Amino acid sequence: xAGITQAPTSQILAAGRRMTLxxxxxxxxxxxxxxxxxxxxxxxxxxYSNTAGTTGKGEVPDGYSVSRANTDDxxxxxxxxxxxxxxxxxxxxxxDSSSGANVLTFGAGSRLTVL
Amino acid sequence: xxxxxxxxxxxxxxxxIVQINCTYQTSxxxxxxxxxxxxxxAPTFLSYNVLDGLEEKxxxxxxxxxxxxxxxxxxxxxxxxxxASYLCAPxxxxxxxxxxxxxxxIIKP
Numbered sequence: 011x012a013g014i015t016q017a018p019t020s021q022i023l024a025a026g027r028r029m030t031l032x033x034x035x036x037x038x039x040x041x042x043x044x045x046x047x048x049x050x051x052x053x054x055x056x057x058y059s060n061t062a063g064t065t066g067k068g069e070v071p072d073g074y075s076v077s078r079a080n081t082d083d084x085x086x087x088x089x090x091x092x093x094x095x096x097x098x099x100x101x102x103x104x105x106d107s108s109s110g111a112n113v114l115t116f117g118a119g120s121r122l123t124v125l
Numbered sequence: 126x127x128x129x130x131x132x133x134x135x136x137x138x139x140x141x142i143v144q145i146n147c148t149y150q151t152s153x154x155x156x157x158x159x160x161x162x163x164x165x166x167a168p169t170f171l172s173y174n175v176l177d178g179l180e181e182k183x184x185x186x187x188x189x190x191x192x193x194x195x196x197x198x199x200x201x202x203x204x205x206x207x208x209a210s211y212l213c214a215p216x217x218x219x220x221x222x223x224x225x226x227x228x229x230x231i232i233k234p
Contacts, residue, residue: 045224052129052212052224053168100167108220110155110175116167 033101129225153218
């Protein structure tokens, strides 16, 4: 079934630890995105990639890094987790990031708790 | 700055009609999206408007007025499964989506 797979589904992490959230899509979409969603706030863009080999910073990039070695994978790394990074993380993809009709497909989300 | 305003929560009755409003201010405009998000799940695409007017898709319709910076999502013949959050997201001049906090819709029998 075509779509986006995120892992892990949920994770409890000690502050200061390194964590990588995985995201894989099989739709051959060019663009991929990482968002965080916190209660009472809209989705906030962390990092994005318009095409394989390129990445860009979103609204809240500090403390996060990404890579896009190929079309399918877009991992998000927290180098040293802090409690304020407790959130639900959504990976998304779309066919063309420079088109108006840029419909996003989302993964199921990764719930991260940093203690 | 860029800003999205939509009601935090609305309540409606099964079988009724509800309108969820969204006002926005963005740097440039390349259309507006509505997404539905059930609790604990991912957002899913509902509609996209780039021109003024009403777009109808089954029980759901979406309206856009670019000059007023205003959109609404109209849900008819409400069903219990429509209980969800509805996210308004205009797209700015850089094709970046600006997300509202969402409107939580509660459907009562």
